[in-house]
Structures are given as C-alpha cells and as structure tokens.
Amino acid sequence: MRTNRLMTRKDADDLDLRSRIKLEMEVTDTEAERVAQQTLPTSWDLGQYARRAPWRARLFDFLSPLAGQTVLDLGCGYNPTPIYFALAGARMVYACDVSPKAAAYTKRLADQLGIADRVSVLVCAGEELPLADETMDIVHGESTLHHLRLPLAAAEIARVLKCGGKGGFKDPLGHNPVLEFARDYLPYPWKKPLKGTDRPLRFRDIEEFAKHFPRCMYCGFGLLSTMATFIWRRNDCRPVQLAHAVDGHLLRRFAFLGRYCRFVVTCVQKTGRRVEEGEPGSRSPKLKPRRGVYSVKR
Ligand SMILES: C[S@@+](CC[C@H](N)C(=O)[O-])C[C@H]1O[C@@H](n2cnc3c(N)ncnc32)[C@H](O)[C@@H]1O
Numbered sequence: 001m002r003t004n005r006l007m008t009r010k011d012a013d014d015l016d017l018r019s020r021i022k023l024e025m026e027v028t029d030t031e032a033e034r035v036a037q038q039t040l041p042t043s044w045d046l047g048q049y050a051r052r053a054p055w056r057a058r059l060f061d062f063l064s065p066l067a068g069q070t071v072l073d074l075g076c077g078y079n080p081t082p083i084y085f086a087l088a089g090a091r092m093v094y095a096c097d098v099s100p101k102a103a104a105y106t107k108r109l110a111d112q113l114g115i116a117d118r119v120s121v122l123v124c125a126g127e128e129l130p131l132a133d134e135t136m137d138i139v140h141g142e143s144t145l146h147h148l149r150l151p152l153a154a155a156e157i158a159r160v161l162k163c164g165g166k167g168g169f170k171d172p173l174g175h176n177p178v179l180e181f182a183r184d185y186l187p188y189p190w191k192k193p194l195k196g197t198d199r200p201l202r203f204r205d206i207e208e209f210a211k212h213f214p215r216c217m218y219c220g221f222g223l224l225s226t227m228a229t230f231i232w233r234r235n236d237c238r239p240v241q242l243a244h245a246v247d248g249h250l251l252r253r254f255a256f257l258g259r260y261c262r263f264v265v266t267c268v269q270k271t272g273r274r275v276e277e278g279e280p281g282s283r284s285p286k287l288k289p290r291r292g293v294y295s296v297k298r
Contacts, residue, residue, distance in 0.1 A: 001185045005195045012197040017149060020197045021098050021125045024147055027196040028077055028099035034193075035078040035105065044113075046088040053235050054244050055170055055221035055265050059140075062267045063168040066090045069137035072160060074126050074153075074169075075144030077102045085140070086115045094131065096122040127152035131160045139167040145266070146171040147198045150209055158212040158270060167213070167268040173220055174200030175259040188230065203259060206266055213268035217295045220261025223247045 005012075006023065015023065041049070050060035067089030073082045074096055082095035083106070095106045103121040110119035124130050126141075126148045139157050157167055174180055180200065182188070203218075210216035222229075228243035229235065235244075250257055 003184050003195075004191060004193060005184060007196075009199055013199070015197065017125070017127060017152070020149070021127075023196040025098045025100070027192075027194045028097065029101045030194060031078060031192075032101035032105065040109075041080065044084055044087045046084045049084055053221075054225075054248070055263050058219070058221070058265050059168045059170055059267070063138050063140060063166055066138065070094075070135060071138045071140060072096060072129075072131065072136045074139060074141040074157070075147060076106060076142075078105050079142060080106070080109055081140065081142060082106055082119050082121075083109050083113060083115070086110070086118045087113070090118065090138075093119045094122055094136075095119055096124055096126065096129070098123065098125050127156060129156045129160055133159050134162045134165075136160045137162055137165050139165070141167075141169040141171075143171060145169045145209070146174075146201050147196070150205055154209045154212040157268075161270040164269070164271045166270075167266075169266045171264055171266070172200035173259070173261050173264040174202050176261070179226070179262055189233070201264055201266075203264075206264065209266065210268065214271055215269040215295075216266065218264055218266040220251060220258035220264050221247070222262030223250060223257060223260065226262045 006027070012020070012023075046060065046066065050056050065088075066085050068091050070092045071082075071085050071090045072094045073085065076082050076095045076097055077099065082093045085093045095103065097103050097106075100123050103123045106119065107116070107121045110116045110121075122130060126144065139161060145153065161167060172179075172183065183200065206216070206218050210218075223246075225240060225243040225247050228240045232240050234240065251261070
C-alpha cells in the first residue's frame with residue numbers, strides 16, 4: 001500500500017536532530033510552488049479564523065488577547081497565522097520555521113500588508129530558538145509539536161516564555177488506529193504529498209511536555225466531526241456543526257473517548273497561578289478530567 005512518508009516512523013525517530021531538521025526543511029520547501037497558487041484569505045480577522053473550528057476557538061480562547069503581546073509562531077509553514085496575529089495587534093510576531101521558502105512566503109505577505117516592522121521571520125528549529133530567555137508572552141504552534149524532538153522543544157519554549165506567558169498548540173492525536181492508518185495510507189484531498197518526521201502525539205508525550213510548565217491542560221477534538229468533515233469538507237455547514245456539537249456532548253459525558261479524537265489542543269502556562277474567572281483564558285478547559293479535559297498541575 002502506498003504511503004506519503006519518506007521513511008518509516010521508526011527510521012525518522014532514529015534520525016539525529018540535524019538530519020530531522022534537513023528532512024523537514026526539504027519537505028516544506030517542496031510545497032512552495034503549490035502554495036503560491038492558493039488564494040489569500042478575504043478577511044484577516046483573527047476571531048473569524050478562530051471560529052472556523054472548535055479546537056481553534058478553544059486554542060485562541062486560551063491565548064487571547066494578542067494585542068500588545070510578543071508572539072512566537074512555531075513552525076508556521078505557509079499558514080499565514082503570523083499575519084493574523086500582527087493584524088490582531090500583536091506588538092511583535094516571530095514567525096519561525098526550518099523552511100527558508102516558508103519563511104520567505106511569510107515575509108512577502110508581511111511586506112504586502114505593510115506590517116513587516118511587526119513580523120520577524122526566523123529560519124530556525126523549535127529545538128534551538130535564537131531568542132533570549134523570557135521574551136515571549138505567547139508561543140503558538142499549529143500542527144508543529146508533533147514534528148519536533150519534544151523534550152528539547154519543550155525546554156526551549158519554557159525558556160523563551162515570560163513568567164505568566166502562555167503556549168497553545170494543536171496537533172494530531174495518535175491513539176486511534178483507524179485515523180493512524182488513514183493518515184499514513186489512505187488518499188484524501190487535503191493530504192500532504194510528502195511527510196517527514198512527524199508522529200501524531202500520544203497522551204504520554206504531552207505528559208512529558210507538561211513537565212516543563214507549572215500548568216498544562218489538554219483535550220481532544222474530533223470524533224463524529226472527523227467523518228462529517230471528511231464528507232462535507234468544510235466546517236461551516238449544518239451537518240458538520242451538528243457533529244461538532246455531538247462530539248462536545250460525548251466528550252463531556254465519556255472522557256475516555258478523548259484519546260480516540262483526531263486532534264489534541266495543549267495549553268501550557270509558565271506560572272503556577274490559577275487563571276481567575278474573567279481573565280483571558282478563564283473560559284478555556286475546566287480542570288475536570290470527567291469533562292474530557294485533562295490537567296497536569298504542579
Ligand atoms: C504540518 S506543518 C504545519 C504548518 C503550519 N503551522 C500550518 O498550520 O499549516 C509543520 C511545520 O513545522 C515545520 N517544522 C518541522 N520541523 C520543525 C522544527 N524542528 N522546528 C521548527 N519548525 C519545524 C515544518 O517546516 C512545517 O512548516
């Protein structure tokens with residue numbers, strides 16, 4: 001059966017850091033031409049972007065507000081999230097990726113939109129950030145953590161975050177064997193043509209990641225809605241929204257289903273202080289495992 005993986009997961013796991021970074025850089029660079037054909041969003045409103053999917057709403061509920069913040073967008077690739085953040089009022093956005101072509105793409109967009117003074121592109125690895133200690137208010141990563149050597153990246157994220165700073169990440173979750181098979185072998189329209197070192201996260205990876213932060217919460221997204229999205233291929237139609245609502249209900253009622261989800265959202269904070277009701281992030285995951293949200297407190 002054909003796969004889009006350039007090497008087995010085991011071989012990728014055995015690579016040293018330099019070889020992993022090189023492979024990832026090559027994979028992402030190959031997408032530059034295809035991405036150049038894509039149309040840009042018609043709106044740069046971060047709220048609208050966040051509402052496109054429940055997992056994203058949860059993520060930005062935790063990370064918001066971005067206005068006045070210094071943000072690191074880890075592994076931004078060709079997703080214009082750094083642009084959304086700058087236009088949402090971030091003081092400075094560091095857009096980081098190992099791919100020079102992806103970085104050049106982000107730089108071009110920032111130039112076009114007149115925000116180049118607030119978007120700095122960095123061609124670097126998440127495991128070796130060229131940033132000073134405690135300089136970031138927010139670290140964001142969409143589908144990035146599962147490409148990284150997680151223990152190294154976790155230490156780097158914890159190092160660059162200011163005290164009280166937040167990290168929010170979304171990644172594929174790797175416990176569901178059906179999804180894992182589909183990811184590696186089944187063809188579907190939005191599948192990446194090539195894959196390098198990525199390995200969907202497992203809860204134990206997140207628990208290890210969490211050791212670097214005083215506070216961590218994570219929760220799964222995408223049960224029935226995974227199938228619905230596959231059929232309707234968009235989030236903003238009635239059947240998919242209904243499936244998201246049913247998912248929410250199922251995950252609150254049967255927490256164990258969380259591990260079979262398609263995605264996991266991981267939120268960390270570099271402080272032991274509890275986020276108080278009414279503060280940004282206070283409406284994000286309740287600290288009750290029985291509601292499908294797992295918390296790691298230290
Ligand atoms: C699945 S893509 C996600 C891109 C983008 N965030 C998005 O939402 O579409 C993963 C990205 O992580 C980048 N990446 C892979 N390894 C990395 C590393 N060690 N450090 C930083 N970025 C890395 C890849 O180049 C790629 O752009």
